[in-house]
Amino acid sequence: MWTWFHRLASPPTFYRLADRFAPWFGIAATGLLAYGIVGGLFFAPADYQQSDAFRIIYIHVPAAALSLSIYMLMASAALVAVIWRIKLAECVLVSAAPIGASFTALALVTGMLWGKPMWGAYWVWDARLTSELILLFLYAGVIGLNQAIEDPRAAARACGLLALIGVINVPIVHYSVEWWNSLHQGSTILKMGKPSMNADMAQPLYACLLGVYFFMGYVLLRRTQNELLLRERGTAWVKERLESSNV
Amino acid sequence: MTKRQKRMAAIAALLVGLSLAAALGFTAFRKNMMYFYTPSDLLAGTSKVGAKLRLGGLVERGSVKRGEGLSVDFILADCVHSLPVHYEGILPDLFREGQGIVATGSMQANGAFKADEVLAKHDENYMPPQVADALKVQDGKHACAPFKSVNKVEAAK
Numbered sequence: 001m002w003t004w005f006h007r008l009a010s011p012p013t014f015y016r017l018a019d020r021f022a023p024w025f026g027i028a029a030t031g032l033l034a035y036g037i038v039g040g041l042f043f044a045p046a047d048y049q050q051s052d053a054f055r056i057i058y059i060h061v062p063a064a065a066l067s068l069s070i071y072m073l074m075a076s077a078a079l080v081a082v083i084w085r086i087k088l089a090e091c092v093l094v095s096a097a098p099i100g101a102s103f104t105a106l107a108l109v110t111g112m113l114w115g116k117p118m119w120g121a122y123w124v125w126d127a128r129l130t131s132e133l134i135l136l137f138l139y140a141g142v143i144g145l146n147q148a149i150e151d152p153r154a155a156a157r158a159c160g161l162l163a164l165i166g167v168i169n170v171p172i173v174h175y176s177v178e179w180w181n182s183l184h185q186g187s188t189i190l191k192m193g194k195p196s197m198n199a200d201m202a203q204p205l206y207a208c209l210l211g212v213y214f215f216m217g218y219v220l221l222r223r224t225q226n227e228l229l230l231r232e233r234g235t236a237w238v239k240e241r242l243e244s245s246n247v
Numbered sequence: 248m249t250k251r252q253k254r255m256a257a258i259a260a261l262l263v264g265l266s267l268a269a270a271l272g273f274t275a276f277r278k279n280m281m282y283f284y285t286p287s288d289l290l291a292g293t294s295k296v297g298a299k300l301r302l303g304g305l306v307e308r309g310s311v312k313r314g315e316g317l318s319v320d321f322i323l324a325d326c327v328h329s330l331p332v333h334y335e336g337i338l339p340d341l342f343r344e345g346q347g348i349v350a351t352g353s354m355q356a357n358g359a360f361k362a363d364e365v366l367a368k369h370d371e372n373y374m375p376p377q378v379a380d381a382l383k384v385q386d387g388k389h390a391c392a393p394f395k396s397v398n399k400v401e402a403a404k
Contacts, residue, residue: 045375049341054373083254120339120366126282164258168265179273181281181303181395183349186371197373 009088011228012237018221025218032211039204047201056114057188058205062212064107065190067135068170070100070216074142075167078160088224090156091231093163094146095223099216101139108132119183127176128184135173138166152231281397283349286323286330288397289360296354302330303349303368303394311344323350323360325394334362341367347393368393 007013040058047054074096080089111129112122123129142159149155177186189195195202232238248256273280283303284294294300307329310322318335321344332350342348347368352361370393 047373048376049343049346049369057373079258082258083251118339118341118367118369120364124282124366127280164261165265167262168269172269177393179280180277181283181285181393181397183282183366183368185369186393188371188373196371198375200375201373 009086011088011232011235014088015225015228015237015241018225022218022221022225025214025221029211029214029218032207032214036204036207036209036211040201040208044201044204045198050118053114053117054201056110058208060107060110060114061188061190061205062208063103063110064132065209066212066216067100067104067107067132068173069213070096070103071135071138071163071166071170073220074100075163075170078163081156082160082164085153085157087153087231088228090153090160091224091227092220093156093160094142094152095227096220097139097142097146097159097163099219099223101136101143103212103216104132104136104139108136124183126182126184127180128173128182131169131173131176134169135166138162138169141166278397281395283397285325285394285396286328287325289330289354290328294354296356299351299353301349301351302332302360302362303347304330305347305394306342306344308344323348325396331359332362333359334365336363336365338365339367341369346370 008017037058041055044055046052074093077089077092077096080086081093108129111132115124116122141162145162146155146159149158176182177184188197189202189205197205229238229241283301286302286304288294289302302323304323304325307322307324312320314320316335317337318333319338320331320333322329323332324330332352334350334352339348342365347370349366349368350360350362351364351366355361
């Protein structure tokens with residue numbers, strides 16, 4: 001089992017595998033997101049309270065789900081990078097941070113746009129909103145730390161440590177609406193038990209959720225490939241690749 | 248211990264320590280993490296008259312009375328207790344009877360809550376209007392669950 005793992009973690013093997021999988025991820029993401037967004041924005045019935053304003057859920061919930069999932073993925077890569085010092089894990093770690101930061105920012109902005117007309121305020125300092133903002137700062141910290149340290153391996157180790165410390169925030173974001181009183185509502189579908197949503201409304205949302213995960217897979221594979229090329233630019237396999245692709 | 252095992256132990260210790268610190272911190276500062284108090288908290292007499300605080304609950308059905316201009320009176324309830332609220336100002340679109348709101352303001356000497364700001368607290372239920380009509384006969388009990396008593400007075404049913 002370990003030999004398989006080591007082979008996968010070797011840069012040229014991963015690069016080749018990523019090349020094979022990334023297009024399929026891209027196609028799946030495009031299809032699912034097209035179905036989900038069109039179905040959600042045009043065909044799903046309007047909500048009984050919020051009417052059409054609820055449709056921000058098709059962007060907001062997938063973005064928020066990804067903001068946490070990407071953090072967990074980044075922290076897992078950080079664990080491998082810090083303990084086993086595997087180069088591929090370091091690349092995944094630094095490649096994941098900007099994707100996570102983008103989705104966190106998207107979740108915050110869409111939430112604020114919805115909050116003004118529905119709650120009556122763009123922003124309140126309740127537990128959910130505050131912890132999600134801290135998540136954005138953690139991503140920003142990882143990105144900044146990686147930029148600030150010259151040696152990429154030392155940078156990845158420092159980023160890994162920060163990412164691991166920040167893991168504590170993930171359950172706080174997720175359970176904030178259950179542990180404490182908050183203005184933000186509880187989970188509609190990402191919870192145990194029956195979803196609190198009509199099936200006609202939920203179906204496009206599931207497609208959007210699945211779609212953004214494929215999108216993340218696509219972007220992460222491509223970004224990791226770039227990072228690998230950059231770090232391994234002096235090695236034989238990169239030169240071989242460059243020659244064979246006539247760049 | 249090899250270097251790798253040392254790193255593993257260090258990270259395990261780091262994570263355990265952090266979770267412990269977070270758990271202790273949040274237990275100690277539970278009150279401060281709460282965005283609002285419930286009517287049960289205020290009726291238990293744990294807050295001073297005139298102190299600025301937030302109050303969250305459901306607007307009781309049939310309790311909204313509009314006065315002159317923008318003034319409005321209604322009763323705010325959690326699962327156990329209720330409290331009269333007075334407010335002058337613009338209400339959010341989602342303010343309606345049976346829905347959750349969070350009001351910022353203070354308790355008055357006469358036992359009513361005077362609000363300076365009212366925000367709507369939407370619940371997690373989404374449905375088309377025709378389904379909502381079908382559900383109307385049911386009691387709205389589930390709707391009071393998100394309003395947790397800060398001081399744990401009479402835990403919400």
